[in-house]
Amino acid sequence: MRWLRVVLPGSVVVIATLWLYAPALRFELAGDDYQWVQHAHLAMHRPMLLFADLDTFYRPASTWTLALDRILWGYRPLGYHLTNLLLHGLAGVGLALVGRRLGLPWLVGWALGLLWATSPFSEEPAASVAIRFEDLLLLAWLGMILAWPRPGQRWRTGGGVAAAGFTALALLSKETWVITPGLVCALEFGFRKTDLRRALRTALPFLALALAYAVIYFLAFPGSKNYYEGSLRPLLKVPHQLAAFLVLEGLAPLAFSLSAAGVVAVVATAFVVVFGLRRHNPAAIVGAALLLLPMLPTLLVPYLPTRYTSIPYVGFLLLLAGAAQELVRETRSGWRAVEAVAAVVVLALVLVAGAVAVRADLNDLRRVSEAHRTLLGEARACLDRFPLQRPILVVREENDNPLRDITTSPLGMPKLLFPRHSDPYALADAAALFEWVFGREEVSVRRFDDGEQRFRESDGAVLAHRTGGFSWLSLEAPRLGELARTTREAGSRTRIIYGAHLP
Structure with a gap:
């Protein structure tokens, strides 16, 4: 009956996602959604376009899912939003399974999956049809982590094929996949517990693939990437993002400044990362990679929509959970019950606050939908x-x-x-x-x-x-x-x- 330990809590995560975002099922498509659906429509008549870019954004996995939506739902926006929510809920389930894979307790893993799926930091990929590529990329990386061999295990054919398949899915989901070599290094060093030199060697083929992709990408799509800013000011969004994750300040989408909360957040995050590295905690190390590496491709973009916070928040949750796991191991048994109660209270507060924030945001998205309906x-x-x-x-x-x-x-x-x-x-x-x-x-x-x-x-x-x-x-x-x-x-x-x- 081990499957029940996945199916039952997994159903809770998916149902909670559907319940929280239920208002979105009544929304019209909005903004870029129409262009992505248009691209999928044309690709169904010209199959070569199934592997084509849309305005230099190379994300064919989104095209495939939208083509499937067109077959299933035609011109009913409800179906497109339902697919988004199912993908989002599935990503929450994937995070829970990854947490377990990395050694977190069963309850903690599922709490992280639920917390992420209902968080405002992961809202845009759930609510926007055009942004589902973020969840597709996340699912690819989570799948790769689940396929990675445990410490002491050798690679098997099935696991190797699965890891290669998930790498291909990441490549076809979003350009940010190029940080995959760093994730591979974190998996080898943090999860399999190999030495750093061997971890770097394992990451080399992924690095070669990422470099080849980058060269081909900029040769094939030489258009101006005018959303980058030629200054260091956008870097201020990193401390701001970390401060928002730590609930020290509210998330702002642009006009960043260096605040005291941001400085505290950077210092605290650095301390937790170093602590996790010194204890060689798998969840903390892989979490640090998922927190920091996906920020790199957009560091000089001067705005911060929640599509940019969605995957880093996965890493943030894993990092904190891994560090907390190490702290509990050092705590005297008499205090562990107190720590457990405190953790449950904090998680419950964050969960409720996140759900309230998402529902409030859906009111704004309802206004966007009504404008499009007009x-x-x-x-x-x-x-x-x-x-x-x-x-x-x-x-x-x-x-x-x-x-x-x-x-x-x-x-x-x-x-x-x-x-x-x-x-x-x-x-x-x-x-x-x-x-x-x-x-x-x-x-x-x-x-x-x-x-x-x-x-x-x-x-x-x-x-x-x-x-x-x-x-x-x-x-x-x-x-x-x-x-x-x-x-x-x-x-x-x-x-x-x-x-x-x-x-």
Whole structure:
């Protein structure tokens, strides 16, 4: 009946995740969700795109899951959100199993899984369809840890194949996978308890793969990564993030400063890491790797959405649990009951506070959903005259910005929502939005950023968006590309989109 020791608590973690995020099941898709679903739609008709990037973001594992969602759910957003929540709950289960694998007590492992799955620090991958790649990457790393041989064990064929498969899944999930060699080193040194030189040798093939990936990535996608800042100021988000994890200050998404709480958090975290290393605690060492290494690729990005805190929080929980395990081993037996009660009280408080914060944040996401629902209704109202096989100039003639209104008056944590200023209400890509509204498998709607030149001599249609809806200004506009150029130069925000039947 050992399987019950996994199935029963695992069900609790998944059900708790579904219960906490149940309001999200009624939300519309939002923002980048539409572009990712659009990409998956096209990939189902052109299979090579199943391994393609989306705007230089190479995350095909997300494309695969979204293609499966399209097969299962079609154009019902509930199904896409349900997949997200199941992936998130499964990641919580994976964390619990990893905790057990690394030597933590059964109850502690499952407490960590539940704590992470319901934490506001892991919220964005659960609530945003476009951000599910974070949970896919985490699942890949957790799977790799579970496949890693224990101390004294030799590699077996099944374990090697599983580790290789999870490494491949990580590679196909998100670019942050390149820190995998560091995780491998931590597993060898901290979990298998090999010497550091052997751990580094084991990590070498992973390092070679990561370096080859990085070279190919920047050769294949040479576009500007304009979200990096050419200064050291973004580094201040590291002490701020650690302080937020330690509940010393609230998490802010940008405009970081070095606070006393941040200094205390850095010193405390460094002490715990050193303590875990000196005691050679597997959970502490692997946790330190998962806490610190995933921060590296985004160190110079000057903002901190919860997609960036999700995996580091896994490492933080493992690090603290491993250090606490060592402290308990040194404590006299008479005090252990007191420590256990104190730990339960702290965990319960953090769990409740996290759930309350998530529910408050979902109120903000409900406002985002309602703004998109309004825009979807406006798009459907003009769909009967939407021409296929000809370019359409979409002109944004309103200055409404519901995302700005939500971020300036949040009901939950301070948050960062990214507006798309050239699109209606700055909410969602116009082409991806209309493709979703069409709801027809055989119809694709694309955005052409080079449309002014491409359609310079083409006839097309002009669609204006004003507060309250879309309005067709012309269905027979000559030289649409030239019209788009003059309209843009006059100060209007424009997009050129093109609807067509897929072969």
